[in-house]
Amino acid sequence: MSEADWEKLKDDYQSLKAPEQLQPRILLAMEPQRSGFTPVRVWQIAALLVLGVAGVWGTLQFQPLESQQMSKLSAHVVVSTGVTLPKHPLESTVWLGMSKPALRSLAIIRPRLSSMSLRPSSRFLLGSRPRKGR
């Protein structure tokens, strides 16, 4: 290839331009990024906030009842050092003054309680761990 051919090749290459619509396209693509809070984003944030508040409210609706009962139970148990559950854990609703779902949830929270349903006559301590060697 001669020098002239090479120059022509270079000139032809440099004559290649980006399409005219490219710049407006880029500027258009930047548009939503100029303002961080577009209407859609505002709605998304509002929806998330509403969902979050509803979630917290829902949790608070159920949480206090159980935690009240838990504290009732723990107060009851801390005072007494040894407790024997009745044969079936659900029978203890009357004894503990708790609803069945609350007792179930307690049994889930405390695995040792749930194990009592298998060994109803076992003795156990609530609120304090049995010490080693005892």
Add this chain to the structure above:
Amino acid sequence: MEQPPQTDEELVRAFQRGDRQAFGQLIERHQDRLYRLALAWLGNSDFAEDAVQEAFLRGFNSLPRFRFGATPFSWLYRTLRNICCEINRRQSKLKAFENAELAVWKDRTGHLATGEQSLERIRALIVQLPTRQQEVVLLRLFEECSEEETANAMGCRRGTVKALLYKARQQLQLGLQEERVS
């Protein structure tokens, strides 16, 4: 009367001060160059447009924190190079230089325009070169970037640019001789 900013650095500084139009000027100044390079790497005008757009978008988000460790063009160039690599990875069928035929707009007779024809020829010429040499040839010989600008854009020293260009020229001479024979 205040003079409009001239250099890329001044445009970026103006953009950092909140002048959005400065970024528009940057686009105008570099879009052709970046488009040609993207087209050379990708061989597809649609992908090339997407790549250039993406490079400028990344620039739009990152240039407010630009610290002038490199020139704005070299920063945009590297970003574009990475984007092209990503596109090539995704579109394995359209790997750069594997297929010398360009997928670009053709006129009614189905012929490529002069610019595209020359690019197709260049791609066919440099297909044999290693990637770094291809970059040097495109930047130094066809885009007429200075040695320093090329070194900045490629993230290497000026000596490396010289050496790469020397090797590329040698290879191209062979390529050109073969072209002449055929």
